[in-house]
Amino acid sequence: MSLPARYYTDQDYYRAELEWLFLKMWFHAGRAEDIAEPGQFVVREIAGESLIILRDDRGEVRAFYNLCRHRGTRLVSECSGRFASTIQCPYHAWTYNLGGCLLAAPQMDRVDEFRLEDYPLEPIATGVWDGHVFLNLSENPAPLAQQLDGLDERFAPWKMGELRCGKRVVYDVAANWKLIIHKLL
Numbered sequence: 422m423s424l425p426a427r428y429y430t431d432q433d434y435y436r437a438e439l440e441w442l443f444l445k446m447w448f449h450a451g452r453a454e455d456i457a458e459p460g461q462f463v464v465r466e467i468a469g470e471s472l473i474i475l476r477d478d479r480g481e482v483r484a485f486y487n488l489c490r491h492r493g494t495r496l497v498s499e500c501s502g503r504f505a506s507t508i509q510c511p512y513h514a515w516t517y518n519l520g521g522c523l524l525a526a527p528q529m530d531r532v533d534e535f536r537l538e539d540y541p542l543e544p545i546a547t548g549v550w551d552g553h554v555f556l557n558l559s560e561n562p563a564p565l566a567q568q569l570d571g572l573d574e575r576f577a578p579w580k581m582g583e584l585r586c587g588k589r590v591v592y593d594v595a596a597n598w599k600l601i602i603h604k605l606l
Contacts, residue, residue, distance in 0.1 A: 429597040438598075443468040447548060447555040447568045450474055452586060453482060454552065460504040460519060464497060467556070471495060472545060474554060475504065477519040484545035484556050490523065491515045491540075508542070517542050552582035 428434055442448065450465050451474060462475035464487060471487035473496065487496050489510035496508055507524060508517045516525040521542035529535045546557040548565030550573055555565055566573065594601060 424599070429599060435597075439468045444558050445562075447557045447562065447565050449553055450484070450556045451554045452552055453549055453554055453582075454585060455501065456482065456554075458503070460506065461502075462497065462504060463501045464499065465556075468558070470558070472556065473497060473508075474547070474556070475519060478506075482547050482549050482554055483520065484547045485521050485542035486545065488543070489513075489515050490542065491526065496542075515540075551576065551580075552584065 451463055455463050456474060456476040459476050459478050459480060462473050465472045465474060472484055473487045474484045477483050489496055491513055494510050494512040496510055504519060514527050515523060518524055521544055523537045523540045526537060546562045548555040550565060
């Protein structure tokens with residue numbers, strides 16, 4: 422049995438689903454092994470947003486919107502890669518450290534009251550569970566463990582953090598997400 426057609430085609434339903442699924446809840450964004458070393462990054466496109474997920478200098482997983490704070494330029498266009506030690510905007514060369522702090526903003530020294538610390542990259546809440554990276558786009562998310570609600574303990578014997586990806590297949594499907602999930606079930 423299928424839902425009425427409007428659940429697959431109505432833009433209001435689609436926006437509500439995006440809000441509920443991607444703007445309020447933790448969602449899986451990849452494997453920690455994909456960003457194993459400081460400076461390694463992957464880019465994910467979620468709910469119309471481009472996001473950079475990276476490993477900072479201390480080895481922590483961090484995520485930021487893929488936008489320079491100056492003019493909103495995309496910082497990286499590649500799907501994955503490695504930053505040498507900083508992230509530099511290709512437009513006006515604003516430069517950020519791997520923790521998202523603005524280090525240099527060429528020619529802004531002539532702007533009264535401009536302070537580098539007022540323009541960090543916009544952070545995204547990150548959580549790592551057993552080798553999986555999760556993101557949450559809401560402003561004040563509940564802890565990831567709360568959403569996992571005991572699944573972390575139930576799956577612990579599987580030791581997913583020790584698993585490694587053997588193959589990855591990525592493809593676009595011109596369909597509503599509910600149709601894909603329905604086929605998987």
